Amino acid sequence: xxxxxxxxxxxxxxxxxxxxxxxxxxxxxxxxxxxxxxxxxxxxxxxxxxxxxxxxxxxxxxxxxxxxxxxxxxxxxxxxxxxxxxxxxxxxxxxxxxxxxxxxxxxxxxxxxxxxxxxxxxxxxxxxxxxxxxxxxxxxxxxxxxxxxxxxxxxxxxxxxxxxxxxxxxxxxxxxxxxxxxxxxxxxxxxxxxxx
Amino acid sequence: xxxxxxxxxxxxxxxxxxxxxxxxxxxxxxxxxxxxxxxxxxxxxxxxxxxxxxxxxxxxxxxxxxxxxxxxxxxxxxxxxxxxxxxxxxxxxxxxxxxxxxxxxxxxxxxxxxxxxxxxxxxxxxxxxxxxxxxxxxxxxxxxxxxxxxxxxxxxxxxxxxxxxxxxxxxxxxxxxxxxxxxxxxxxxxxxxxxx
DNA sequence: GCTATTTTTTATCAATTGTTATAAAATAAT
DNA sequence: ATTATTTTATAACAATTGATAAAAAATAGC
Numbered sequence: 001x002x003x004x005x006x007x008x009x010x011x012x013x014x015x016x017x018x019x020x021x022x023x024x025x026x027x028x029x030x031x032x033x034x035x036x037x038x039x040x041x042x043x044x045x046x047x048x049x050x051x052x053x054x055x056x057x058x059x060x061x062x063x064x065x066x067x068x069x070x071x072x073x074x075x076x077x078x079x080x081x082x083x084x085x086x087x088x089x090x091x092x093x094x095x096x097x098x099x100x101x102x103x104x105x106x107x108x109x110x111x112x113x114x115x116x117x118x119x120x121x122x123x124x125x126x127x128x129x130x131x132x133x134x135x136x137x138x139x140x141x142x143x144x145x146x147x148x149x150x151x152x153x154x155x156x157x158x159x160x161x162x163x164x165x166x167x168x169x170x171x172x173x174x175x176x177x178x179x180x181x182x183x184x185x186x187x188x189x190x191x192x193x194x195x196x
Numbered sequence: 197x198x199x200x201x202x203x204x205x206x207x208x209x210x211x212x213x214x215x216x217x218x219x220x221x222x223x224x225x226x227x228x229x230x231x232x233x234x235x236x237x238x239x240x241x242x243x244x245x246x247x248x249x250x251x252x253x254x255x256x257x258x259x260x261x262x263x264x265x266x267x268x269x270x271x272x273x274x275x276x277x278x279x280x281x282x283x284x285x286x287x288x289x290x291x292x293x294x295x296x297x298x299x300x301x302x303x304x305x306x307x308x309x310x311x312x313x314x315x316x317x318x319x320x321x322x323x324x325x326x327x328x329x330x331x332x333x334x335x336x337x338x339x340x341x342x343x344x345x346x347x348x349x350x351x352x353x354x355x356x357x358x359x360x361x362x363x364x365x366x367x368x369x370x371x372x373x374x375x376x377x378x379x380x381x382x383x384x385x386x387x388x389x390x391x392x
Numbered sequence: 393g394c395t396a397t398t399t400t401t402t403a404t405c406a407a408t409t410g411t412t413a414t415a416a417a418a419t420a421a422t
Numbered sequence: 423a424t425t426a427t428t429t430t431a432t433a434a435c436a437a438t439t440g441a442t443a444a445a446a447a448a449t450a451g452c
Contacts, residue, residue: 001420002428024309026222030410040431041411051410103312108367113220113309115370116299126371157381160364161388167367168360171304174311175322185353192357192388198398199448226440237441239400247440 009047012037016048016058022101025055025114052118059124062106069094070166071135080143084162084190087136091166092182095173104170133159150196162193205243208233212244212254218297221251221310248314255320258302265290266362267331276339280358280386283332287362288378291369300366329355346392358389 015037019028030051034041048054073090077083095104103109107128115122136159143149172182211233215224226247230237244250269286273279291300299305303324311318332355339345365378 001426003418003430005429006418023313024220024222026220027313029408031408042413042432043430045411046429100312109309112367112370113305115372117219117223122370122372126373129368129371129373154384157384160381161361161385164364164367165357165360167363168356171308171360171363172325174308174318175325176311176318177322177325185356188350188353189357192391195388195391197396197450199400201399202448225438227438236401238402238443241441242399 007037007039007043010061012039012044013048013058013061016054017062017106018101020055020058021103021106021110024110025118055114055118056120056124059107059111059121063124063128068105068132071132074136075139080140080148081190081194083139084193085186087162088165088169088186088189089183091169092173092179092186095170096179096182104173105166108167108170129163132163136162149194153196158193165189165193201239203233203235203239206257208235208240209244209254209257212250213258213302214297216251216254217299217302217306220306221314251310251314252316252320255303255307255317259320259324264301264328267328270332271335276336276344277386277390279335280389281382283358284361284365284382284385285379287365288369288375288382291362291366292375292378300369301362304363304366325359328359332358345390349392354389361385361389 016033019033019036022028023032030041030044033051033054034044037044044054048057070087070090074083074087077086094102097103107125111121111125111128115125133156137155140149140153140155140158144151144153144155169182173179212229215229215232218224219228226237226240229247229250230240233240240250244253266283266286270279270283273282290298293299303321307317307321307324311321329352333351336345336349336351336354340347340349340351368378369375
């Protein structure tokens with residue numbers, strides 16, 4: 001009973017992700033957040049608590065959505081060489097997209113900057129990295145079982161290698177390096193990740 | 197003539213770097229800055245201009261100092277294998293050091309987060325990356341001339357590869373992954389960077 | 393010892409920060 | 423229709439934000 005809520009809690013949370021992603025935790029003001037979420041501050045505070053609490057919920061919501069475009073592209077491609085290429089290519093696309101906000105990855109672009117100031121954010125980032133490593137390694141293992149990769153292929157090491165190369169792309173994109181320039185050594189990196 | 201300045205401008209600027217490094221551009225308040233720089237705000241504003249101007253000068257000062265510990269370790273080591281190892285090892289050390297502030301790299305930890313909001317910061321970050329790539333590649337070229345690396349060794353691609361792997365370490369360190377855990381595949385990465 | 397000049401100090405500015413009372417509005421149960 | 427309950431809207435809170443005005447203090451030249 002009582003007056004019904006006239007906004008979608010989940011939609012508001014998704015909007016909050018975008019604000020934090022674009023402006024960072026410190027850079028995002030409550031005014032920015034309430035405007036983008038389409039609610040006023042008392043509603044925000046009653047549903048999400050204070051700024052820090054909202055931020056943590058935003059991270060958890062992002063992680064729960066479990067949609068990392070490069071990882072999805074990696075898993076959707078059947079051929080392992082094409083899959084690795086798709087991972088790097090999709091990483092580049094998202095890192096260099098000009099549209100404001102949602103640049104690169106929410107976890108590495110935003111959450112990584114708050115691990116010192118917002119306690120809970122560190123373990124959430126850690127879990128996301130560990131999960132990504134594991135998913136990539138599992139795919140490599142599957143290829144080994146298929147015979148597409150040799151038994152000696154070090155899945156876990158290569159998984160971490162591929163993941164870490166993405167972080168380099170993200171930094172370079174932020175520095176303004178264009179996608180087509182970074183694409184030039186993309187195939188070369190694919191061959192390194194899969195080298196025997 | 198006039199009343200003499202009772203603080204060292206350069207020392208104050210170096211202190212400002214530390215504040216931005218530790219707290220980020222948005223997270224660093226003028227109060228934080230004046231306290232750490234040991235001056236009061238009118239002095240700050242008269243010498244450095246506003247916050248954005250101080251920030252740009254801090255970045256330029258950091259770049260001018262030209263001291264990137266991993267890069268220095270890389271160049272000081274004679275043997276190329278040991279040099280690559282030293283680069284990664286030093287990257288890990290600085291990324292994981294527990295002392296507050298000066299974690300990882302000022303450029304990638306702080307400046308990379310302001311490329312959208314502080315216009316001038318982007319090109320400064322770009323120049324730093326381009327310079328680092330070049331320095332690493334030049335060292336590889338020297339090893340090729342010495343015969344320590346084959347003529348076919350792709351210096352520039354490997355330089356960028358090594359540089360980008362560091363970004364992965366920085367992210368992982370922020371997530372709380374320990375140095376000794378990341379050290380486990382350090383030698384493996386050295387062999388990949390130098391593989392023929 | 394003045395004067396001119398520059399810096400420091402102290403105090404304060406308006407604006408924005410995150411946050412919360414208070415009261416109006418909208419529903420369900422009685 | 424009234425009551426109880428919950429959410430909305432409006433307004434305001436104290437604190438902090440980045441930034442200055444005004445006055446005191448310290449030097450060099452005359």
